[in-house]
Amino acid sequence: MAVFEITHPLVRHKLSLMRSISRSTRSFRQLSAEVGCLLTYEATKDLEIEDYQLEGWNGEITGQRIKGKKATVVPILRAGIGMLDGVLELMPSAKISVVGLYRDEETLEPVTYFEKLAGDINKRMALIIDPMLATGGSMNATIDLLKQAGCTDIRALVLVAAPEGIKKVESEHPDVDIYTASVDSHLNENGYIIPGLGDAGDKIFGTK
Numbered sequence: 001m002a003v004f005e006i007t008h009p010l011v012r013h014k015l016s017l018m019r020s021i022s023r024s025t026r027s028f029r030q031l032s033a034e035v036g037c038l039l040t041y042e043a044t045k046d047l048e049i050e051d052y053q054l055e056g057w058n059g060e061i062t063g064q065r066i067k068g069k070k071a072t073v074v075p076i077l078r079a080g081i082g083m084l085d086g087v088l089e090l091m092p093s094a095k096i097s098v099v100g101l102y103r104d105e106e107t108l109e110p111v112t113y114f115e116k117l118a119g120d121i122n123k124r125m126a127l128i129i130d131p132m133l134a135t136g137g138s139m140n141a142t143i144d145l146l147k148q149a150g151c152t153d154i155r156a157l158v159l160v161a162a163p164e165g166i167k168k169v170e171s172e173h174p175d176v177d178i179y180t181a182s183v184d185s186h187l188n189e190n191g192y193i194i195p196g197l198g199d200a201g202d203k204i205f206g207t208k
């Protein structure tokens with residue numbers, strides 16, 4: 001497994017804006033989509049391409065197009081929805097496979113409440129999106145669901161990752177690469193990422 005921490009200046013700048021306690025819901029939501037878009041750019045940089053002939057303004061030319069597997073984007077409800085528009089900016093034809101999970105506040109264990117995957121997910125590359133990789137329980141449960149459905153090419157895109165969560169995904173799913181805007185310091189006693197973003201779902205949806 002590889003962990004790609006994206007250090008592009010735009011990512012650094014936007015993620016720092018998101019960390020401010022005074023950031024509005026509207027702005028946090030917009031930044032989630034923007035950083036999601038930049039992570040998608042990085043997470044798709046190894047897609048295979050092929051040459052093809054096309055008619056240009058001055059005659060026939062050789063173009064390139066993406067070859068092989070199509071994609072499905074997998075937002076983990078709720079907070080993953082905040083990154084979805086940004087991912088779809090770059091991959092407008094991707095199918096969307098939705099997984100609903102919340103983290104039990106006492107046990108920190110993931111609880112699954114919804115699942116609707118693309119029917120041909122076994123033939124697609126899956127980009128899981130969730131702002132937070134904390135203990136890694138939610139991500140591992142989602143990867144389990146996708147693998148049970150036959151998916152073999154899975155990438156995880158998270159705005160912020162804790163070392164504890166990375167370790168957990170790595171130990172159970174060494175074939176899954178993680179793309180993140182930041183590997184943060186650690187989890188606190190309540191399982192929140194430090195310095196982190198706070199509760200990303202609440203910030204995106206404007207709830208408490």
Ligand SMILES: O=P(O)(O)OC[C@H]1O[C@H](OP(=O)(O)OP(=O)(O)O)[C@H](O)[C@@H]1O
Binds near residue numbers: 080135138201
């Ligand atoms: O790595 P973990 O320890 O599993 O924690 C991360 C999960 O917690 C948050 O979701 P939350 O349970 O708050 O649900 P929400 O998106 O509905 O707010 C977050 O969006 C991840 O899905």
Ligand SMILES: O=c1cc[nH]c(=O)[nH]1
Binds near residue numbers: 132193194197200
């Ligand atoms: O820091 C964290 C951990 C889990 N879920 C969040 O929204 N934030």
Ligand SMILES: [Mg+2]
Binds near residue numbers: 079202
């Ligand atoms: Mg939440």
